[in-house]
Each structure stands twice: as C-alpha cells, then as structure tokens.
Amino acid sequence: MTSDIISSKELKKIDPVFGQTSFDDHEQIVFCNDKDTGLKAIIGIHNTVLGPALGGTRMWSYNNEWEALNDVLRLSRGMTFKSAITGLNLGGGKAVIIGDAKTQKTPELMKRFGEFVHSLSGRYITAEDVGMETEDMDIVREVTPYVTGISQNKGGAGNPSPITAYGVFMGMKAAAKFRYGSDVLEEKNVFVQGIGNVGEALVEHLVNEGANVTISDISQERLEEVRSKYGATIYGGNDIYGEAMDIYAPCALGATVNDDTIYKLQADIIAGAANNQLADEDKHGKILQERGIVYAPDFLINAGGIINVYAELENYDRQEIMRKTENIFNTTLEILDNAKVNELTSHSAALNIARERIATRKRENSK
Numbered sequence: 001m002t003s004d005i006i007s008s009k010e011l012k013k014i015d016p017v018f019g020q021t022s023f024d025d026h027e028q029i030v031f032c033n034d035k036d037t038g039l040k041a042i043i044g045i046h047n048t049v050l051g052p053a054l055g056g057t058r059m060w061s062y063n064n065e066w067e068a069l070n071d072v073l074r075l076s077r078g079m080t081f082k083s084a085i086t087g088l089n090l091g092g093g094k095a096v097i098i099g100d101a102k103t104q105k106t107p108e109l110m111k112r113f114g115e116f117v118h119s120l121s122g123r124y125i126t127a128e129d130v131g132m133e134t135e136d137m138d139i140v141r142e143v144t145p146y147v148t149g150i151s152q153n154k155g156g157a158g159n160p161s162p163i164t165a166y167g168v169f170m171g172m173k174a175a176a177k178f179r180y181g182s183d184v185l186e187e188k189n190v191f192v193q194g195i196g197n198v199g200e201a202l203v204e205h206l207v208n209e210g211a212n213v214t215i216s217d218i219s220q221e222r223l224e225e226v227r228s229k230y231g232a233t234i235y236g237g238n239d240i241y242g243e244a245m246d247i248y249a250p251c252a253l254g255a256t257v258n259d260d261t262i263y264k265l266q267a268d269i270i271a272g273a274a275n276n277q278l279a280d281e282d283k284h285g286k287i288l289q290e291r292g293i294v295y296a297p298d299f300l301i302n303a304g305g306i307i308n309v310y311a312e313l314e315n316y317d318r319q320e321i322m323r324k325t326e327n328i329f330n331t332t333l334e335i336l337d338n339a340k341v342n343e344l345t346s347h348s349a350a351l352n353i354a355r356e357r358i359a360t361r362k363r364e365n366s367k
C-alpha cells in the first residue's frame with residue numbers, strides 16, 4: 001500500500017524508527033499522546049533479558065521529534081548496559097516527554113503519563129531524570145506501581161541524585177588512581193559542567209576533598225547558589241572545551257565529547273554523570289584513547305542512581321546501597337586496567353563485560 005502523501009519509496013528511505021542509527025535492536029518503542037493534557041511522550045524498551053526495563057523519564061524541549069526519538073533510543077540502550085555492568089537484575093528502558101518541564105508539566109500530564117506506563121504491565125518501570133522531581137514520581141505512583149524514586153515518606157528511596165554523585169566521585173577517584181597513581185583529588189583542577197541535582201552534590205564531595213572546582217551552567221541563579229554554598233569558581237570564559245584542567249566532569253546533557261570538542265579537550269580525565277557523553281562511542285572513544293585522555297565510562301560511574309532505585313524493588317537498606325555504590329571505584333579501576341591490557345577503549349571494555357552478562361543470562365533462560 002502506498003501513502004497518499006509520501007510514496008513507499010520515500011518512506012523506505014526515511015526509515016523513521018528501525019533505521020535510525022541509534023536504534024540498536026530495541027524490543028519495543030511506545031509513542032504516547034494525550035490531547036487533553038498535551039502529553040507527547042516516547043517510551044523506549046531496549047532489552048529485558050536481565051529483568052524489567054528500568055530507567056528515568058526526561059522532560060525536555062527538544063527541537064523536533066527526531067531529537068526526542070534519538071535521545072530515548074540512546075538513553076534506553078545505555079540503561080541496559082548500566083544495569084548489566086552493575087550486576088542488577090534489570091533491563092534497559094527510558095522515557096522522554098516532549099516539552100518544557102518548567103511551564104508544561106502538570107499533575108494531570110504526569111498522571112496520564114503514569115497510565116501509559118501502567119499499560120505496559122511492568123515491562124517498563126520509570127523513575128526521575130532531567131526535568132523530573134520526586135514529587136512527579138509520587139503523582140505517577142497514584143496510577144501505577146511501576147515507578148521508583150518516589151518520596152521516602154511514601155516508601156521510596158527518595159531522590160537518587162546524591163547517590164549518583166557519590167558513584168561518580170568514586171569513579172573519578174578510580175580514574176585518578178589509574179592516571180596519577182593516587183586517588184586523592186586534593187589540588188586537582190576539576191571542571192563540573194552542569195550543577196543540577198547531581199552536579200551540585202558532586203561539587204560538595206570535590207570541595208570537601210580539597211579539589212579546585214570550577215562550575216558552569218546555563219542557569220546564573222544555580223551558579224550563584226552553588227558558589228555561595230561551596231566556594232566553587234564560576235567559569236568566566238566562553239569555550240570550556242579549550243580550557244586547561246585536570247578533570248572534566250560533564251554533568252549536564254550528553255554528547256559533549258564530539259567532533260567539535262574532542263581535539264580541544266585538555267583534560268587528563270573525563271568522569272561525569274551525564275549519560276551518553278561520547279557522541280560516537282567507537283570513534284570518540286578511540287580518539288580519547290589515542291590522545292591519552294582517561295575516560296571513565298559514563299554508564300558505569302553514574303550507576304548510583306539506579307542502585308538507589310533498585311533498592312526500592314529489592315528492599316536494600318542504606319548500607320547496602322552505599323556499599324554497592326562505593327564498589328564503582330573497584331569496577332572502574334578493573335575496567336581501565338582491562339582496557340589497557342587488551343588495548344581497548346575503556347568504553348568497549350565496559351560494554352564487553354555488560355554484553356557478556358546479558359548473553360550468559362539469555363543462554364540460561366533458553367535452557
């Protein structure tokens with residue numbers, strides 16, 4: 001059958017979903033629309049071999065639907081590998097809501113979104129991501145049990161961001177140990193890009209350790225707040241990628257290590273919270289390796305948040321959460337050593353281990 005508007009030949013050329021470069025054998029992609037509340041969301045379920053697909057919901061003013069789709073495909077895939085390498089029995093999923101969280105997020109919209117999540121009967125479990133707060137997850141909880149990251153007084157583990165920041169701090173220390181022979185960050189010049197929920201908590205750890213911390217954010221208000229709380233220096237230049245620094249910590253959005261920035265970067269180490277920091281994992285991972293920049297794989301060191309929300313499902317206590325998050329130090333060091341010995345990029349070394357765990361479980365499941 002041919003569409004009246006676009007010929008089948010042209011439709012094929014576009015390959016709108018399965019043909020996207022960021023499509024990676026995702027199991028299911030759900031487009032959600034509700035005219036009354038203005039909800040437009042996409043839920044991406046990448047892989048459920050290890051368990052239900054768990055991953056946060058991001059609300060963002062994407063420039064177009066392609067950007068939103070690309071984001072949810074990349075993010076949900078990342079969650080699969082994050083849970084796999086952290087040893088959790090979870091698959092990978094993520095959701096994006098198209099819109100401005102500051103002006104378009106309403107309780108009705110969140111409730112409607114929760115109903116869509118519920119319709120998937122637990123194949124996807126949501127949590128918060130950029131543009132979402134614990135209170136939003138509490139609203140989702142009113143219509144579905146398939147949500148984590150709800151308030152502590154409602155039985156949840158609360159905001160996962162401080163735990164994520166602690167894990168990133170552990171991963172950064174491991175990268176420092178690998179690069180400098182010591183995990184002490186005192187006097188190191190660390191640049192934190194994005195001082196939201198995770199970035200701010202990371203700044204606190206770094207300042208407590210005696211690092212020299214420079215911060216950047218698109219919100220002047222946040223910059224002033226974090227400076228006055230922790231004494232960090234606000235970045236005053238106009239191209240952070242060309243600045244001299246020891247450690248670059250991307251804690252805003254992904255793909256900041258890309259064709260435009262990678263040859264300018266002066267850092268010894270990249271270790272931050274943002275998901276999908278490498279615009280092209282293979283290409284940019286290789287260039288970092290060639291340039292001798294130690295890259296602590298994002299999906300490995302920002303797993304504290306998923307550990308925290310997993311605790312809600314498994315009833316872990318606080319001690320167990322902290323122990324698992326602290327272990328990010330050991331795993332990061334092992335991966336960096338493994339990459340060096342096998343002449344792989346650190347990203348590939350981490351991916352290989354995650355993929356192996358999924359493949360083993362798939363074999364076991366099919367017996």
Ligand SMILES: NC(=O)c1ccc[n+]([C@@H]2O[C@H](COP(=O)([O-])OP(=O)(O)OC[C@H]3O[C@@H](n4cnc5c(N)ncnc54)[C@H](O)[C@@H]3O)[C@@H](O)[C@H]2O)c1
Nearest residue numbers: 160161164194195196197198217218251252273274275305
């Ligand atoms: N919250 C978690 O537990 C968690 C877990 C894993 C990964 N992450 C990832 O970490 C990153 C930060 O998460 P968060 O929860 O802190 O989000 P957030 O929304 O609280 O903070 C993001 C911050 O980045 C700033 N920002 C946006 N664009 C920027 C730019 N171009 N330059 C500088 N700053 C910019 C925003 O103003 C905001 O202050 C995201 O990529 C998220 O996916 C978060």
